[in-house]
Amino acid sequence: MTFGTTPRDAAQVRQVRQDTDPVWRRTPTGAIGLGTGVVVLAVGLLVGRADVALLGVPLVLGAAWTGRPGAPGARVATRETTVRLTTADGPVVPGTLAAVLEVDPPGEAETLQVRVAAPGHRTVDLVVAAAPRRLDLRLATVRTGPQPTFVADARGYGPGGATAEDPIRVGAPESLVLPATMPLGRVPLPSRLRGLTGPHVSRRLGDGGDLRDVHPFTPGDRLRRIDWRTTARRSPDLDELYVRRTYSTAEATTILVLDSRDDVGPDLRTWRGHGARRIDEPTSLDLARHAAASVAKAVVDAGDRVGLEDLGRRRRPLPAAGGRRQLRRLQHGLAMTSPLGSPQRRLRPPQLPADAIVYLFSTLLDDESLHLVRTWREEGHRVVVVDTLPAVRPVAEEHLRIAWRVTSMERDDRIAQMAAEGVLVVPWTGTERSRARARFEAKVRADERHHAAPVRLSGTTGAHR
Incomplete structure (x- = not known):
């Protein structure tokens, strides 16, 4: 069974259909069955074979039965199939899309065909007996933030598939995909610890x-x-x-600074704003959200405080706090970040709490990140830069190759300058999370060996345990 006509939205179907228009239509299956039955019956009569002629009788009777006055297709059906696609109830699982599909076919239907599609994923077809059904839809995605979700087509078929109603298409509203987290080992701490209570010994x-x-x-x-x-x-x-x-x-205070001024993918051709990005490839902002959520989880699990600052938007930052509720706030805040117009240079860097460690998640494609890092270090903050630019695929266009070569060399110079000034730069690229985690932990261990310095408290000095 296939959808023989172009599906229409449920609202459109109700708008254009008049009371005298048929909801059910004959399908090629009924015509083929009738024609085959007539041919087989005629051949049997011509050759004098009663057994062959009897094979065509069921096909002819079946076609006649579906064409009777009370059969679907011979009259207007009492109603059409009701299809609803809504957001799934319950807690939102990071990194997943979920929806609920409810289908209620009319009494004239014998079978029901449902087709579910999602951008970047394979289409799933399901044929079941006609009955009210509730289907839970769920899929994993590497993209985060507001994402398009499911599109469902439903169509009822009469006895033997000889008649079918007009297919109806419904779409679920856009869903907010929260960034998933992965466990990290030790994360760098600020050079100074504050407070009278916390998980660290002073x-x-x-x-x-x-x-x-x-x-x-x-x-x-x-x-x-x-x-x-x-x-x-x-x-x-x-x-x-x-x-x-x-x-x-x-306790330690950690501030996550997300550079959402740009959102680029592995394909250089999409950097100019033309062409669609692949739904199965994470962009730089997807990698930044995932890295920031992972660092936030590690900080919260250690009992410390963590906050969020967005470089792409002039709005009140999320103040530093601890606990699972703060982690949920951070995940939601990360998912809501997105580029807003052309990147603008900030007159001054964001104001951060004293003695806080700063994690900057950026693609490092301009000098703004280098300026911010130097300013924070002059103020006494320890800075960790997380490189979130995805691995760029080679392109055939000569002008794009030259442009990327110049851009990558300038970017490498910025990274080298940061490393020479004692800034820890951690790459967070690729689609395999295990590799990103291994690179992060290796960089942290190397930084602890080469920059092992005592953790200072406000007004006193000492070693951090």
Whole structure:
């Protein structure tokens, strides 16, 4: 069974159909069956073979049955197939598209054909017995942000497939695909830690788990800190009390800076804004969203605070906070980022919290990223640059090859300057997430070996544990 006519939207079908127009039409299947039956019956009669003639009788009777006054196709059906395609209920799974297809065929239908398509994916056809059905649609995608979803065609068939109704097409609304995350190992921390509580051990006195020393009791010490064994050993008459002093804990603040001023793919021909990008290839912004979400998850899992800043839009940034709720906010904020007009130079870099580490996710295609990195380093921030430019495919056009060669050399010079100034540059390219994770962790380990410096706290110095 195939869709013999061009599908129309459900609203369009209801608008153009009049009360006297047939919803059901005869298909070539009925005509072929009738013609075959007549030929077989005639051949059997001509050659005097009753057994051959009897083979054509069922075909002729079937065609006559479907053409009876009460059969679909001989009259206007009571109603048409009802098709609804809505967004799936429940929590949104990052990296997936989900929808619900509800089909309710009329009583005249014997079978039902459903065809579901999605951009960049294979079309799926399903033929089932006519009955109200609810189908859950789900697929994985490497693209993030607002994405087109499913398009469904439905058509009912009468007995034997001799008649069929006009196909009806419905489309699901655009869906917001959240960036998926993958587990990372250790992530770089800022050179200074702030706060009185957190997951990291500092060199400052306070409430913590690591023992610093045993000290005589002084005003301000808590009674629960008294070490009675040491007191009994050093002062049997209890003339003096001794307390256990510990190191306090501190937290790290991470700011994710997403460069959404451009969104380019592996095909150079699409960089000029012409031509469609492949739906199965992630763009630079897709890679940036995925990398930023992964870093955010690692920071949240470590108990630290993380915030988000978008270079492409002049809007209030997402302030740094911790917890799973903050991670969901970050994923939604990352999915909503998109290029807005022509890239504009910022008069000043975004204002960041003091003693925060900065992760810049950029394609490094202009000098703006180098200017921002230098400004942040002058302010005392530690900066990690994540290169999100996808692997560019070679092209046949000579002018595009020359343009890309010049652009890539300028880009390599920026990366070399950042590395010479002590900035950690991590590539995040390719479609295989395991390779991106391995490159990230290898770069972090190398940076820790060659730039091992003590973590400083506000006003004090010490080693980070």
